[in-house]
Amino acid sequence: MRETLVPVSLLVAVFMFPATAVMVQAGSAQATPVENYAADAGTVVCDVLDDYPTVDGVSGVVAGVMDDSGFTAYDSGAVVAEAVMLFCPYHVPLLRGYVAVYGEKSTTGLVLR
Template structure:
């Protein structure tokens, strides 16, 4: 993968993670009636995302998980949403790695508590 493409993919993941994080609190209490691809992917694979991050607790681990999700056919934005939702919902101990990933690819820094 070329460095420019990697940077673009990582920025897309960060933008999605930021959007999800900012909207998470507002949407946390609201259940949706429809299940979409991201919902299904999160429910099916959150344990695998967390297990992978248990083995690779780093920014590189977040990037690798995002790439693996994209290899399954999801967009960079959807992959970022899956990673964020898996961490927030199933393994919040990996929030520091998510924050570091966000800080690496944005100038805004950490937004996840």
């Protein structure tokens, strides 16, 4: 009987420790409004970029996020960049093209590293 209890208690310890660590970390992390918006609207951002895969399309998506959310141009650009990274990374070259055209003149938060 003792041989059976040791492995079971070991299993409980092995599975409970990571779960507890995740719960503690999840409780301390707070998503920003930009991150929340990107997570909520990410698929829509990607759908629009699929339909309008141009620099002007990126500008339109940023403007749409600004209108819908009330975010600044910078935060709206950050939403688009984060949504692309999360949901449609195949559009990263398109965002790089946007940055290449507007570069430092842009007031959006499209920062790609």
